Amino acid sequence: MRSASAGPEIERLITLLAKLPGLGPRSARRAALQLLGKRDVLMRPLADALADAADKIQACSTCGNLDVTDPCAVCAAPNRQDGAICVVETVGDLWALERAGAFKGRYHVLGGVLSALDGVRPEDLNIARLVERASEADVTEIVLALNATVDGQTTAHYLADKLEPCGVSVTSLARGVPVGGELDYLDDGTLAAAFRSRSSV
Ligand SMILES: [Zn+2]
Numbered sequence: 001m002r003s004a005s006a007g008p009e010i011e012r013l014i015t016l017l018a019k020l021p022g023l024g025p026r027s028a029r030r031a032a033l034q035l036l037g038k039r040d041v042l043m044r045p046l047a048d049a050l051a052d053a054a055d056k057i058q059a060c061s062t063c064g065n066l067d068v069t070d071p072c073a074v075c076a077a078p079n080r081q082d083g084a085i086c087v088v089e090t091v092g093d094l095w096a097l098e099r100a101g102a103f104k105g106r107y108h109v110l111g112g113v114l115s116a117l118d119g120v121r122p123e124d125l126n127i128a129r130l131v132e133r134a135s136e137a138d139v140t141e142i143v144l145a146l147n148a149t150v151d152g153q154t155t156a157h158y159l160a161d162k163l164e165p166c167g168v169s170v171t172s173l174a175r176g177v178p179v180g181g182e183l184d185y186l187d188d189g190t191l192a193a194a195f196r197s198r199s200s201v
Contacts, residue, residue: 010036062133064109064126066091074098074107081105085133086143087159089113089152097145105143108133113146113155125155127162134166144172148193 006014010032018028035043059065060072067073074080074094084105088094094107110125134142142163146152160170176194177186186194 062129063107064091064111064129065094065107079104082138084141084143085130085139086145087130088145089147093145093147103143105141110146110155113149113151114158115151117151120151122158127159130159131162131166134163134168139166139168142166142168142170144170146172148175 013032013035014025014028017023017031018025020028023031035046056068057066058068058070060067060070060075062071062075065072065074069076081104084103085108086097086103086105087108087110088097089110089112091109094109097103097107108126108130110127110130112120112125114120114122114125130142133139142159144156144159146156156172163170174197175190176197177183177190183191
């Protein structure tokens with residue numbers, strides 16, 4: 001980890017950068033040098049943006065989305081449907097669904113999925129608030145948009161059980177052939193799931 005002839009300030013910068021997803025020590029060193037080389041156009045604006053974000057951005061107390069307001073812009077939007085809540089693992093997943101523009105209801109960010117391996121238990125996730133929201137009179141559907149991983153599916157089953165007494169319909173995203181995908185290139189699991197969730201043309 002230690003770079004030859006780098007002082008403690010540079011070491012600290014590199015150590016912190018290396019904690020970012022996708023950046024190992026080598027890319028962190030490159031990023032640090034890039035920042036130092038572009039001090040006024042990149043490094044100071046980035047430092048300001050980081051400080052600003054750390055001060056102002058908070059988790060929405062209703063859905064768990066990140067925004068400068070609580071409730072967040074999605075929860076506060078008057079033109080979205082209150083009847084459906086889409087459950088996602090992370091804020092990144094919420095953003096991905098918003099980019100796709102396919103859903104006009106509300107969201108709920110779980111903050112992860114249940115995992116025996118990583119020691120994530122139901123009480124570690126934002127589940128109690130979800131059950132509370134699902135029990136509200138105008139909510140009729142909970143869409144589980146969790147990742148198609150073993151943990152994602154375990155969590156989906158757990159949530160379906162938890163939500164049953166709320167009297168809502170619980171749905172999940174279809175698994176199958178990606179748009180523009182060719183059958184020959186799909187893995188067996190995806191192909192089998194696509195076959196199971198076939199629909200009339
Ligand atoms: Zn919100």
